[in-house]
Amino acid sequence: MKNRYLDLVLALLGGSLLAVMINLNSRLAEFTTPFLASWVAHGIGAIMALAIVMVIAKTKRSTTTNNSIHLNHNNPPKSPKWSYLGGIPGALTVVFAAITVNSPLGLAGTLALGLVGQIMFGTVVDNFGLFGLDKKPFSIANCISILPIAVGSTIIIFFGI
Amino acid sequence: MLIYIILALSNGVFIGMSRAINGKLSQHIGSFNASLSNHIVGFITLSLLFLPVFIGLYPTELNVNQLSNAPLTAYLGGVIGALYVAINSFVLVRVGATNTALLVISGQMLTGVMIDYQSDNLNSLLFTFVGVTLIVIGMILPSKLKS
Numbered sequence: 001m002k003n004r005y006l007d008l009v010l011a012l013l014g015g016s017l018l019a020v021m022i023n024l025n026s027r028l029a030e031f032t033t034p035f036l037a038s039w040v041a042h043g044i045g046a047i048m049a050l051a052i053v054m055v056i057a058k059t060k061r062s063t064t065t066n067n068s069i070h071l072n073h074n075n076p077p078k079s080p081k082w083s084y085l086g087g088i089p090g091a092l093t094v095v096f097a098a099i100t101v102n103s104p105l106g107l108a109g110t111l112a113l114g115l116v117g118q119i120m121f122g123t124v125v126d127n128f129g130l131f132g133l134d135k136k137p138f139s140i141a142n143c144i145s146i147l148p149i150a151v152g153s154t155i156i157i158f159f160g161i
Numbered sequence: 162m163l164i165y166i167i168l169a170l171s172n173g174v175f176i177g178m179s180r181a182i183n184g185k186l187s188q189h190i191g192s193f194n195a196s197l198s199n200h201i202v203g204f205i206t207l208s209l210l211f212l213p214v215f216i217g218l219y220p221t222e223l224n225v226n227q228l229s230n231a232p233l234t235a236y237l238g239g240v241i242g243a244l245y246v247a248i249n250s251f252v253l254v255r256v257g258a259t260n261t262a263l264l265v266i267s268g269q270m271l272t273g274v275m276i277d278y279q280s281d282n283l284n285s286l287l288f289t290f291v292g293v294t295l296i297v298i299g300m301i302l303p304s305k306l307k308s
Binding site: 003004007008010011012013014015016017018019020021022023024025027028030031032035036037038039040041042043044045046047048049050052053056078079080082083084085086087088089090091092093094095096097099100103104105109110113114115116117118119120121122123125126130131132133134136141142144145146147148149151152153154155156159160161 | 162165166168169170171172173174175176177178179180181182183184185186188189190193194195196197198199200201202203204205206207208210211227228230231232234235236237238239240241242243244245246247248249251252253254255256257258259260261262263264265266267268269270271272273274276277282283284285288289291292293294295296298299300302303304
């Protein structure tokens with residue numbers, strides 16, 4: 001149960017980071033274009049991730065023995081090649097968003113439809129266990145969280161902000 | 162108009178797809194390595210898309226020098242991005258794609274509201290309050306019903 005709350009808090013934190021990130025990236029975009037801003041942000045993100053990975057590797061090396069290799073049995077042995085390509089759809093979202101924000105949909109329409117797309121795609125991925133993830137069949141219970149969150153977000157997007 | 166609607170919906174699909182693929186990768190090599198891979202591949206993808214601009218085939222007002230005018234804080238978006246992708250990948254494997262999407266959206270909305278409240282950018286306090294209440298209900302209700 002404790003772990004459930006940890007996941008909840010972490011996922012919410014992820015959303016908070018996203019909001020701040022969008023705010024900062026659009027400030028950067030004001031000086032150039034959304035494309036160039038995202039390009040720079042990806043570069044900086046790569047450097048940052050590399051730094052974290054190196055720090056973690058160093059701490060691990062100094063605190064664990066050689067036996068630690070055998071502790072990895074929880075991880076499936078080999079990652080499929082396609083799983084390294086998550087950055088491609090991620091990068092393309094910048095391009096898509098730049099187009100739709102400047103269309104009649106505007107920022108609000110872009111946000112609201114993006115949210116619908118995310119939730120729909122999430123239910124499909126869960127229901128069929130796509131991308132080698134665990135299967136979580138769709139149930140009516142899912143709607144209990146989907147409906148209020150989707151409606152609440154849409155109200156905020158169109159009328160609140 | 163329909164094409165824009167499809168594009169905007171695809172945008173959400175692509176966000177979810179990126180998250181799911183990175184989640185899968187994190188099961189094998191860890192969340193921060195997955196974030197590293199995501200950013201390198203994303204950087205290469207955008208570089209390729211930019212190639213015509215970079216080699217001058219496509220004259221635009223795009224000027225890298227303008228970037229130096231941006232305040233240092235504006236560059237922190239990339240730093241936050243590294244953490245964001247790692248957290249997403251970590252959580253997705255544990256709670257599933259739907260719940261990750263819902264919770265990340267909730268966190269994004271609640272934080273967005275706070276940022277806009279701070280900078281006096283809220284259009285309607287009433288509608289914002291109704292929206293926030295619905296989001297919180299959607300977050301709490303499933304666990305209340307289960308227990």
